[in-house]
Amino acid sequence: MKAITLSLLVLLLSACSNLEAEQPPIAYHSKDLSDSDNDGVINARDLCANTRKNAVVDNDGCPTVIHSEEENKLHILFANDSTVIPSAYDQHIKNMSNFLDKYPQTHIVLNGYASPVGSAEHNKYLSIHRAANVYKALVAAGVSPKRIQTVGFGDSDPVQAETRDEMMTLSRRVTATVVGMDSSVVESWTIYDQRKD
Incomplete structure (x- = not known):
């Protein structure tokens, strides 16, 4: 009985070691999301450079005045x-x-x-x-x-x-x-x- 339990335990452990986790998918950005002037608005939407920090911006990245x-x-x-x-x-x-x-x-x-x-x-x-x-x-x-x-x-x-x-x-x-x-x-x-x- 002891031999059977020990055999099952060895079998289970060897099965677990062969399991590998599936790798997560790699995310690719279709657009450039960089912010060259570090004003919080990405370059693609930034028509107003160097917008003041914490400013409410419109769709062009310009501050609301x-x-x-x-x-x-x-x-x-x-x-x-x-x-x-x-x-x-x-x-x-x-x-x-x-x-x-x-x-x-x-x-x-x-x-x-x-x-x-x-x-x-x-x-x-x-x-x-x-x-x-x-x-x-x-x-x-x-x-x-x-x-x-x-x-x-x-x-x-x-x-x-x-x-x-x-x-x-x-x-x-x-x-x-x-x-x-x-x-x-x-x-x-x-x-x-x-x-x-």
């Missing part, structure tokens, strides 16, 4: 026959300076006006010098002179109002509108990223 714009206005009123900026507008000047600092590619055009009283020549002078004084105030607040332009319109564009006194008051002004534009790349994140909120 959000465009935004912001508007800021300057509106300063002057006393009759004066080119002096009232101190009440100091913060307006500072706010515009900060806005121009935030959008360094923007420029500002200062439009000077006068009320339609007195000679047209004197009103032209007032409008030019009002705009020039706002120009100086912006430069003093840190804005580059190259980014500022001034125009004096004289009394050619009075503000429409209910009374003549109100029209005169509102017409003695310097105005400007600046639009700042910005673009930012949409980013994705995974559980391995640190989110920047």
